[in-house]
Amino acid sequence: MHLKVIRIEQGKNSTLSEIYLNNLLICYGLEDIPRTKKIPGSTCIPAGRYKLGFNRDGGMNGNYYDHFPKLHKGMIEIMAIPGFNYVYVHIGNTHKETAGCLLVGMGYISEKGDYRLTQSVTAYKKLYALLVELMMKGEVFVEVTQLRE
Template identity: 50%
Template sequence: MMGNIKIIRVAQAKHSTLGHLYINGLFCCYILEDAVRDRKIPGQTAIPAGEYTLGLNATARMNRSYSSRYAAMHRGMVEVRGIPNFSLVFFHVGNYHTDTAGCLLTGSYWQLLDGDYRVLHSAAAYKHAYPLLVAEIEKGNDKVEVFDCCSPSGSPSLR
């Protein structure tokens, strides 16, 4: 089944991009990424708009700290796979674009501070989103669609 997981980017700031994560048509949490750029800068660029696969990565270095921090639910880092020129892109906790390293940060709400977005109550959003993402992956609904900010017509578009 396609289209169960969507990230719709809604706003761009100096170095950050704010988005919404939807699972099965319902808003799940805010997503913070680095800026969308035409040229990839390692650790400073949002993933390109498109369709990707999600999977669980139980071997990445980050997995060790999340295994102890979220022991009751952790089954591996939720990884976005198949991104050109990107690897080890995870959903994880953090507040500022400087925390992303090209990954997707979860947030319960957001603020615009000094010209950039930040997300807050990230751990609470992660604890909400993580089991929902894992459940979709286990059901075989492992595709995520990433949409850039609105097109000239005002609707989100895949680039």
């Protein structure tokens, strides 16, 4: 099973993407912008193919368990990104909430030269449930693309 993050638009501080699971559009994604020199917590994930895994440590994991006790099995972490640690798929609406991670939403709007996701909780619960089901059966990878020209 294959998750694809296809970057489609660049804002001043945000990168908008479409997220597909087995070639079906599931939701939209939002990250920071690409940078030639990484700024921790403010740089998007480098294009590439990465394994997904569960991270069951840390405060974010506890917060999500408190909010979604029947759904939450651990934070979905995008693993082994060179120079990056603790990169999660999570809830949020603007680049200010990414901290270098991938936010998800059911829609988006453009405002003041940047992108904002809408219905993030709905998208998270939908994508999370699908990914957990697949990850319990075997390895799942995400392919992150460059911004299309």
